[in-house]
Amino acid sequence: MKAEIIAVGSELLLGEIANTNAQYLSEWLATCGIDVHYHTVVGDNRERMVEVVTRAQERAELIVITGGLGPTEDDLTKEVVADLLGRGLHVDQPAYDRIEAFLKTRERVMTDNERKQALVIEGADVLTNEAGLAPGMSLHADKHQYILLPGVPREMKRIIADHFEHLLGKETIKSRTLRFFGIGESALNDRLADLIRTARNPSIAPYAELAEVRLRLTAKAFDERETLEMLDTLEQQVLDEVGTHFYGYGDASLPAVVLDRCRKAGLTLAAAESLTGxxxxxxxxxxAGASDVFRGGAVVYADAAKVNVLGVEQTLLDEQTAVSRDVAIAMAEGARALYETDLAIALTGEAGPTSNSGQAVGTVYCALAQASGTQVLELTYPAFDRGMIRLRSVKDAYFMLLKNIGHSDVMEES
Amino acid sequence: MKAEIIAVGSELLLGEIANTNAQYLSEWLATCGIDVHYHTVVGDNRERMVEVVTRAQERAELIVITGGLGPTEDDLTKEVVADLLGRGLHVDQPAYDRIEAFLKTRERVMTDNERKQALVIEGADVLTNEAGLAPGMSLHADKHQYILLPGVPREMKRIIADHFEHLLGKETIKSRTLRFFGIGESALNDRLADLIRTARNPSIAPYAELAEVRLRLTAKAFDERETLEMLDTLEQQVLDEVGTHFYGYGDASLPAVVLDRCRKAGLTLAAAESLTGxxxxxxxxxxAGASDVFRGGAVVYADAAKVNVLGVEQTLLDEQTAVSRDVAIAMAEGARALYETDLAIALTGEAGPTSNSGQAVGTVYCALAQASGTQVLELTYPAFDRGMIRLRSVKDAYFMLLKNIGHSDVMEES
Known part of the structure; x- marks a missing residue:
């Protein structure tokens, strides 16, 4: 199945926003095994919209259109598609009721433009929009399927989450995202090479993110239980290979998992930061809710602050410089005492662009202090990007914490 | 003049990246008074690229193509355009020399694929690429102008910065960006309504960013001096209206301007942060280089940390809660003493989603301590978004600092 994604909106052509909807939809469709051959962006202009949709009919079977479903005169998507297919528009009562209820909370009556949002194309399946007022729709005509979605990314994503697995046929499609840290995309691909090459259904797709990799596992079957079993089996195969780098599911972030894990273990946390500031x-x-775990932290950028705030000894700084194993230990222990916590992380290093300590740019020490003692990780990053050194240092510190709180209760799938 | 922007790259159709190049180019072209009617994304596929460029010839005069100029077999943009125009490709000697010099630093010899990057279309103006190896090019054929640019955003932007003002005709185009804080886009539009409506050359275009607004002023004339004079005059008119909200030019950020202003004034800075953490x-x-101004800061999320680290009195916290004017003052003065700095900022407030202090979510106190005394700003944000409350609090604190260090030496244009 070949697909084209059309985004409607003059704000895209003026460069006010990027077409992130097309990216989101492309990833989803790739997940479902559908080839996207084109993205097109067109303004709120009837003639050009007709041209673009007509062209898409010639070269795609699935046509996904975002934007132009709103209440203004400029919003023409439904009208254009209905005209091209020779269909009418009618009021969708549930959508109408939602608009009316919303306006009631604002003590307003419905205008004609607002009513327009409740119009849907004859014969379309209505995709309720729990995040806004204009519903999406899906319809089949000739050899094409059309999916119309709002342009507001939050609304578009919500409709996909609520409906997409049933949109593309009778099969149930389920996907699950596993998140990994401390392994690059190419290393992960190597370790999972056989699985990635042979897995078709369920399939595996890796995506690189900032210093992380996520794997999307996708299964299609005729009932939900079967898809979930397929995902469970594949997940186990993946974790057997690279489980030590796994930290969570879905939209989980490293700091969210750290907070969750500490909370469950009843542990409090503090920080002492030099290079990560x-x-x-x-x-x-x-x-939200970090305060029951995280008590606070000391940003000690200047050496004098390391001494005055955290009690690091001046002689230690003089002898070993601020970028050293022993200063990291002293900072972590100082923060743990100052904030009276169970755990404290310290980060010190050279973020560059030039070195003040004599240590190479990209050298970072991360210390974790706890009642049983203090351990230090020495990290070496490529020296080319100050922002990346800071970002990776922070993530390495989160991951060091996770490894030390234990792997037994990784965050539940969201 | 009508334009179409074509991005080439299968990674875009797989959803691995968003087409931010099209956004960047659209803003630039809008600035130059050129109407962009379409964006198109196509994969690294010869047949479909030919179709897309042919279609663009029918509906645009200016065709900007990004991507597909690299060294791999998949990179086909030059070949497709050259074939369509019946032109050949030849080696551009300066580009060839750059590639050779680059490989020499890596002690490697040039492969055929690497050499391919030095090929340019006959009759094209070569746009040197100071940020990479594949040059861009501009050429005129029939009624069309073609501009080919690399897909790597950093390289594309660099080529535009180096060449764009001469790319679109004999006129010189110069633009200047002014950055504003503490005024919304609609309020700024209202204050400048007459100027924005009447200004054509030079023109004014507002762009909303996270809690900020930037104005792009653009002038076209036949020599550079004239464009600069036009920009100076318009800038003065803008600043007469909304100068109190102006903080810098171009890519300047609030924290960069804070550091610059403090450095010039010989002032050191510390922070005490509760809600902004x-x-x-x-x-x-x-x-980079923050350390000569910013000595450090205390993150005091828990009340006990406010007492132990910054010396805030427990009775004050009990009587007024952590979200209060007096606690903000005590935090700022505590940080100023602890870090031994000239200035200290303190931030405390309710970021939500629920209130712990009894104060409404969105209430924030920002205190600035200096030798002459401590002042407090009470801020009230809409309660709907925790992240936005934190972001705006941080930016308001930077702006409070700027207002108090004096307006005389705003950052020079970059």
Missing amino acids: GAFASGLTDI | GAFASGLTDI
């Missing part, structure tokens, strides 16, 4: 703490506190 | 410090330390 608050990024380790910030990643944790980005997550 | 290290994000203020992390934004500063992201920038």
